[in-house]
Amino acid sequence: MGTGYNYKCKKCGCEFTMFLGSGFLGYESCEKAKDEILSGELGEEWKTAYSSTSRPAICREKAVFICDCCGHWLRDDLTVLYAPDDIESVEEIFGSKEPPYFWFRGEEDGLFRIVKQTEKACPECGKTMRRANEDDFAKFPCPECGEPNAATAGILWD
Numbered sequence: 090m091g092t093g094y095n096y097k098c099k100k101c102g103c104e105f106t107m108f109l110g111s112g113f114l115g116y117e118s119c120e121k122a123k124d125e126i127l128s129g130e131l132g133e134e135w136k137t138a139y140s141s142t143s144r145p146a147i148c149r150e151k152a153v154f155i156c157d158c159c160g161h162w163l164r165d166d167l168t169v170l171y172a173p174d175d176i177e178s179v180e181e182i183f184g185s186k187e188p189p190y191f192w193f194r195g196e197e198d199g200l201f202r203i204v205k206q207t208e209k210a211c212p213e214c215g216k217t218m219r220r221a222n223e224d225d226f227a228k229f230p231c232p233e234c235g236e237p238n239a240a241t242a243g244i245l246w247d
């Protein structure tokens with residue numbers, strides 16, 4: 090389940106849809122992320138973080154990153170490595186399955202904490218971007234003309 094927003098720019102009329110991160114990429118993208126971590130494609134840091142975590146879980150989804158410094162935003166892959174906060178509950182739910190054994194956002198369930206996640210540098214100003222939240226979604230600038238608060242339509246569920 091994902092939450093999305095429909096936008097129609099008040100100034101230039103362009104229309105676009107944005108989705109808050111969701112599970113629609115599914116299990117396969119998480120499997121792929123795991124392969125990339127294990128093969129070292131994402132760098133040694135990821136590999137080390139993965140191998141030093143007991144019962145790690147991986148999630149990859151499309152997310153929107155926003156720069157607090159200049160307001161630039163973009164959509165890209167977000168990979169998150171989780172460690173269980175409560176190993177017993179995790180084993181109860183997931184048994185002895187190998188990770189990635191879920192593709193929802195683990196921290197929302199309170200079962201996991203984030204060990205490591207994709208860090209993105211803003212292509213405009215070089216500052217570290219953060220994941221956009223619901224408030225940001227209500228006031229995104231138009232990707233065509235830069236008009237702020239371009240959103241007109243409401244929330245969309247998929």
Ligand SMILES: [Zn+2]
Nearest residue numbers: 098101231234
């Ligand atoms: Zn516009």
Ligand SMILES: [Zn+2]
Nearest residue numbers: 156159211214
């Ligand atoms: Zn920036």
